[in-house]
Amino acid sequence: MSRYQVDKLLRDLRRDQPLAARFRTNIETVLDDYKLDAEERELLKHWEIRALYDRGVNPLLLLLAHGPAAGKSMQEYAAAMNPKDRPPGE
């Protein structure tokens, strides 16, 4: 997994509102601009927060990018990071 490329995309999504908007409406064109493998693309498309974290993606970047790019709440982020079958901190 090219963790750097995922971190870089998350950093850009936080800083660049038009990019974050395009990520929500036309995600494939955004993903094409980063060197991501097929698994990474799928995880990002579905905002698989916990899976990305488990693969070493920086959690601060995940949290910062999640709101602008996914348009979801902090509660939704926390739920995705702590699925019911995975206790906190596991």
Next chain:
Amino acid sequence: MGEVVAGIACSHVPFMASPKQWERLPEAERAHLRGGFERARKILEDARPDVLITFADDHFDRCFYDNLPAFLVGIGEEAVGPAVAGFDIPNVRLPIASKLARFIVREGLEGGVDFAFSEELALDHAEIAPMMHLTPRWDVPIIPIVVNAFAPPMPSPKRCFDVGAFVGRCIERWPERTRVAFLGTGGLSHWVGPPQTGKINEQFDRWFLECLSQRRIEEATGRYARYEDLEAVAGNGGHEIRDWLAVAGAMPQRLRPEVLAYEPLKPWSTGTGIMAWSS
């Protein structure tokens, strides 16, 4: 000759910039924290600094993995921020004491600290949020020093203390009459983004504050010297105690350390503390 006249270390949780976020705090905790900031502000005001040197880290808004220095000094004419808007952080523009900043960089490069430097270093909530409460008139020129306390691998806690001590000695060697205060921001324990987000380790926070207030530096820098050990006990945000240690290193013996306030603030998901070194 330069003189170190005071030091402050405090948390920089961005919520402290927002009146609405202060209202979310229980009354007793809010009053305690406000009182701590007020005392810190008065200590700085009484110290009459000509320059404020800040040790703060980043949140990937100024530095990223494409180019990530351990210690980065702003040496330009002015510092503007925030680098990325949000959290009700106001826009600020502050003069940089660039002549002294360049002196510190040169002393470092010739004396064993390989500082990176920037002519265009933006400010972050790490500086702006606490300064809203500490230097609200925005009338003290600064020298911003960004410490990598956010993107592993990081400089060790001991190294951060030693670099702070080096900067303190630079002030003593500075040939112009200049009163210098230090501000370090970040921490204390908090988890930002991982599964434990929202957790606070009050026991760790109180231990760390006790170490600094009793000058138990070897213990403060050594017990959790490994990145993984500090991460486990204080969270990914707890690495920011490096900024406090840098200030502790810069302080001369004649300035007395004192904890001004601490609250494990659940509404802000951060162990929030304030310390001062004053005469």
